[in-house]
Amino acid sequence: VADFNGDGWSDVIASDASYNRVHVMLATGSETFAPAVIVDGPEANNGTVGVDIADLDGDGDIDAAFSTWYPAAINILHNDGAGNFTVVDTFTTGPEPRDVAIGDFDGDGRPDIAAACQHYLGPLTDGTVAIHRNLDDAGWEWTTSITMPDGVEPYTYRAVPQFVEWSDVNDDGHLDLLTSSDSSNVLAIHLGDGSGGFTLGQTLGGWWLESGGSDILLADLDGDGNQDLVWGDVDMSKFAVYRNNLGTFEFHQSFASGNYGPLMLAAADFTNDGLIDIATTNNASRTFSIAVNLDGLNFDAALQLRPVEFPEDPILADFTGDGLTDLLLTHAPYLAPGHTMSVYPGLGNAVFDTASLDTPLDSVTSGILHARDINHDGNMDVVNLYGQCLVHMGRGDGTFDEPITSSLVVYLRHVLADFNLDGELDIAWLEGGHPSQIAVSFGDGTGHFGPATRYTDVAEDESIGVGDITGDGAPEIFTGHRYGIFSIHPNLGDGTFGPRRDITITGSPFTPSINAIAVADFDSDGDNDVVASAFGLLLFANPGDGNLPAVPVGASPASASILTPADINLDGHMDLYGRGASAIIYLNPGNGIFKDPMYLTRYDSNARSMVVADADNDGRADVMIGPENSWSQYLFLNRPPVSHNDNHNSTLDECEAPCVGDLTGDFLVNFDDLNVILEGFSTEYDFNDLNLVLEHWNQICN
Incomplete structure (x- = not known):
């Protein structure tokens, strides 16, 4: 984008991936353009991908250069000053060039060209960046090719350069070269010496299996005078922000873009608040997104979290005792045995340290994790369930003791609560069968859980919930089943359970399954109600004595497979987070009949996991989801409503x-x-x- 014809309006030049040509659109106003003018390059088998602009011939007009992928070439376009472009030179470059970048790397006052060459058609050697020096009237000299580094062990895939940029990252007065490569997924920074020599100074990334390095953006995001780095990753649908610390880029945070974005990045102050915002193009959805800059390096977008290669079972809690929420997950190395439990300490504002506090799990497997202070010592412990029953006692510093094992096989559908009112955490779970059974095991506060007592339930179990609906403090157990059966297991006050009550939910043409259960005071009358998911949400309003109605009322048309109560908007009414294709927000006006559901961004698959916690310690419940086909987690921060001053006075x-x-x-x-x-x-x-x-x-x- 630049003013090609000197009329004061910003014009556009765009590459054409199908044909070896560019499209020039001259502005006719602030938001209107004349029909595009096509400028053809030489006949070629493929289109152009990379285009950049600068005054290449020193006549004061903005010219352009664009790449031809095959046969490999760079085309120079001369601008006559009126926005009319003509191809005046075409020269050979490295194999299969994608992006091009213009900059004066040797300090002679003439802009030079770098081309990201993929070496795609074979032989499949490491990709390179070809450097072409501007010799003015003598044309262009191919001075050198810089080989890009491979990926990091064990993923030593070759580099396939995608994007290239010039910038003086270390403020020494010489342009440096930044190259983003696919396959290796490495961003390489080569420091220029001002005379044409380059030395590899820093590499970023390099080993994410599902990554796809894409565009590079340099901008001063935090206002310290240094150009910070934004790096796109289309396969993980995110962009990473790195702070420029005196020429060294330090990872700050990754933010989610739209699906399979950002293919391209741009920066500007879109909100007129003095902070640089980021725009991303999203390849799969054919959309673009604006990530609004909140305070310099943090943006109003979901956070993308994947600190290790194969993370499992993430939870959010304060494991280090400093009052800040930390990220805990387990992970196993590639094609190797053994798990590790890692805590990434919170630094505030949902930023987590890149260095982890690790506890080896050796032969212990990772199940479904819960953060609880089991032994009341003020340190957060981890309960590890699903096919096992393990308790990892926290030391308060982000590490854990050897696990305490109880001889229990806890199934997928389980809940934790103090069933016998002894002040210690107990476990209940559903065991499938015909009929199913509920198993209840009491904890002793030391990490041990006793033999389970079992109660007969209905076959084809689907869900379990827990909460006190009688007001005696002893929580009941609720189970959901196929064929519309919702079962209530009354707690007799001592952790034993009385006769089961079944309620059948009918439907047409199909009888629904009860997929999720939540217990809270949804109608704001002082006693707990029950919401069940069955072809939408159903509300069983508690009349006050725990005798739930046989016929529930519809509370929302949107179903979910997990329901977690939370006062999301801090209005004093209990809302719900739900897991569906993505996270779902159900806001409650106070009567238990929820407003229209809000769906958070879906990242190419159904949500596998959902965690609700105050990740940024602002007093609001946030939600984190993990898509089924991704190792990433997406953390959506629950931010306060945006303030307005529509009458433009001094008061919000x-x-x-x-x-x-x-x-x-x-x-x-x-x-x-x-x-x-x-x-x-x-x-x-x-x-x-x-x-x-x-x-x-x-x-x-x-």
Whole structure:
């Protein structure tokens, strides 16, 4: 984007991936363009991918260079000053060039060209960046080719350069070269010496199996005068932000873009707040996204988390005792035995340290993890269930003791609660069969759980929930089954359970399965109710004595396979996070009948896991989901509502007192309020109301 014809408007030049040509669109106003003019390059078998612009011939007009993928070439376009482009030179470059970047690497005042060459068609050697020096009237000299580094062990895949940029990253007055490669997934930074020599200074990435290195963006995001780095990754649908610390890039955070984005990156202050925001193009959805800069290096976008190669079972809690939420997960090395439990300490604002605190698990397998203080020592412990029953006692520093084993086989569908009211955590789970059984095991507070007591349940179990609906403090167990059967197991007060009550939910043409159960005070009357997912959400409103109605009421049309209660918007009413294709937000107005569900971004598959916790320690419950076909986790931060000042005074709208005469609530007294008076005159309003509007005409509320 640049002003090609000197009329003060920004024009556009775009590459064409199908044909060896570019499209030039001259602006006719601030948001309008003349029809695109096609400028053809030499006949070729493939289109152009990379294009960059600069005054290549020193005549004061912005020219362009674009790549031809095959046969490998770079084409020089001369601009006559009126926005008319002509191909004036074409020269050979390295095999299969993709991106091109223009910059004066040797300090002679003439812009040179770098081309990211993929070496794609064979022989399949490591990709290179070809450097072409501008010799002015003598043309272009291919001075050198820089081989890009392979991936990191054990994924030593060759580099396939995708994007290339020039920038003086270490502030020594010489341009440096940044290259993003696919396959190896390495971003290589070669430091320039100002005379044409380059030395590898830093590499980033290099070993994520599912990564796909894409575009590079350099911008001063935090306002410290240094160009920070943004690196796109289309396969993980994220961009990573690195802070420039005196020429060395330090990882800060990864943020989610749209599906299979960002293929391309751009930066500008889109919100006019003085901070640089980021725009991404999303390949799969053919969309673009704007990530709004919140405070320099943090953006209003979901966080993408994958600190190790094969992470499993993530949970969020304070394992180091500093009051900040940490990230814990287990992982196993590639094609090797053994698991490790790793804690990534929270640094605040949902930023996690890249260095982990590790506890080897040796032969212990990882199941479904829960963070609880089992022994009441103030340190967070980990309960490791599913096919086993292990407790890893926390030391308070992010590491754990050897696991305590109980001789229990805990199944997938389980809950934790104090069933016998002895102050210690117990476990209950569903064991499938015909019929199924509920197993209840009491904990002793030392990490040990005793033999299970079993109760007969209904066959074809699907879900389990827990909560006190009788008001005696002893939680009941609720189970959901196929064929619409919802079962209530009343706690007799001592952790034993009385006769089961079954409620059948009918449906047409199919009888639903009960896929998820949540217990909380959803109708704001002081006692716990039950919400079950079955072709939508159903509310069993508690009349106060625990005798739930036989016929529930519809609470939402959207189903979920996990339901977690939380006061999401801090209005005093219990809302729900749900797991479906992605995370679902059910906001409760206070009566248990939820508003229209809000769906968070889906990343190419159904959600595998869902974790609800206050990740950034702001008092709001956040949600983290893990897609089924990805090793990544996507953390959606629950941010406060955006403030508005629609009347442009010095006070935020939500802080302003009601304004006399303001009948529309827009903090202004104007024709909108007069129309309200006229439409409701003699029924709702009279002359007194009309006089109030006229007396305060054009008033701005303060």
